[in-house]
Every structure is written in structure tokens, then in C-alpha cells.
Amino acid sequence: MKLLKYLFVGMVFGIILVKSEAVSWYRIYEMFKFQSFHMYGIIGSAVFLGVIGVALMKRSGLKNIEGHKININPKEKGFTRYLLGGSIFGLGWALAGACPGPMYILVGAGVFSMLIVIAAALLGTFVYGVIKDKLPH
Template identity: 30%
Template sequence: MHKLPILKSIRLYLVSFSFVYRNNFFGLLMGIAFGFFMSHAGATTYDYHAKMFLFQDFQLLIVIAMAVVIAMIGVTLMKKFHVTAVATGAEVDFVKKPYQKGLIAGAMLFGIGWGMTASCPGTIPAMIGEGKIAGIFALIGLLIGTMAYGILQSYIRLEKAQKTTSNS
């Protein structure tokens, strides 16, 4: 058993705990802020999405456009100043992803899901946090779709491997 006073022991424990989990705290705080702003902008409300897709109200479209512009500026600045990641300390790398065969079909499925649920992956946790039951169903659909994608990718790789071995 240690001989430190109880207050000093608690303080040391809290400091070490916050040091070890600082990235998780940062992520949690940023997630809460993101969810708050998504909710405040109306991105978690079905009516805003429906009106945007019907070209009746452009509030949500303006929010999305602003987010794109701010992200473009942020990425440009991060590239220019060689920003390092908070978690690892390594320089943030912007690798262009190669085109994949099923990208168009995947984008169409994403759009259909967004139109049907009025939510994208970023708004689902905020919807659940607001207590909207539709967010739970959207999350279930997102998880099933992700699982289906993984299974399909495994199947495609297996097919390619079998064709390669049969041609050899």
C-alpha cells in the first residue's frame, strides 16, 4: 500500500487517467460539439432533408455547402503547414484514393438511404442523442449495409483469387 495523502493520490490518478485517455476525451468533446451543431442546423430533422430534396428550402444545402468550403480551406491549410495528428503526432497524410469499380453503385445506394432515412452516417448519433427512434433504425440499416459491403468485398476477392489460380 502506498503512503501518499489521499488528495495527492486522487490528483495523480486523474492526471494519469486524463493523459492516457486525452484523445478519447478530445474525440468525445468534438463529437458532442459536432452533434450539437448538426442538430442546431436542422441536419437531424426529416423535414429539412425532405424540403432540401424537393427544392423547397435550401437551409440544409447551405449548411452542407459551408461545411464543404470550410473543409477545403482546412485541408489546404493543413497541407501547407504540415499539421500533425493529435493522437499519433505523425504528419497528416492526404492520399488520393484510387477509383473502385462499385463506387457509382455505392454512391447511389448511399443517396437512396439518405433520401429514405433523412440521415447520413454523421447525423445518426446526433439523432439517437436527441431521442429520435428513426436514428436507431437508420443505424441498424447502416450496420447491415456495412456488413453486406464487407461480405461482398470478401466474395469478390475470393472470386479473383480462384480465377488467378485456375488460370495458372
């Protein structure tokens, strides 16, 4: 029964992203060409709400669904790693026309070519797992 809650929240989130056109390839293309504020507004409001949500979680001692306190570990510092990682993520987003969450939403909306993108993302994740110990972290 607990998993049905997650399924419901995921479906509502997917509907919201489709209706707001956040999964639209044309909106993403406009964003990367700096032709429209639409996606920047969506991303900016998500970041703003995320900052508020994390601050509230830290202050209130919120617990997860299993009753354990949510603990958010501090991230490692380093400008280069985030610049490089963000650039790779952005390149993949620009080439595929979707970031990881909307890939699944687009499949649900009938864009079955996203299955190729999902397969490539899974392959990339697997390859990273294999070579992770050899990379400078």
C-alpha cells in the same frame, strides 16, 4: 483523457447540427424536393471549409494527436463508381432521413427509431466486408 476531447468535440458538433436543423427530417425532405436552400447552404459551406482545411493541412505538414504527419492519399479516378456510390448513399439518406453522423445525433436527441437505421447500416457494412473481394473495384 485524449478520448474526452473527442467526446466533447462530438457533443459540440451534435449540438450545432441539432440547432442548425441539419438533422431535421423536414429540412432533408425539403432539400430533396428542391424546396429550400437551407441544407444546400450548410453542405456547401461544409465543403468549402473542408477544401480550405485539407489544403492547409497539406501545406503545413500538420500532425495528428499521436504526432504522426497526416498523409492524405489521392483518390482513385472513375466517374461511374462515384456516381453509383453517391446515388446509393443519397437513396439511403432519403429513405432514412439521415446520413451516418446525424443518425447517432438523432438517437441522442431521443429519436430511438434511428436505432433500426443504425442496425441496418451496420449490417450493410458487414455484408460489404464479406463480399468486398467479389466486387469489381
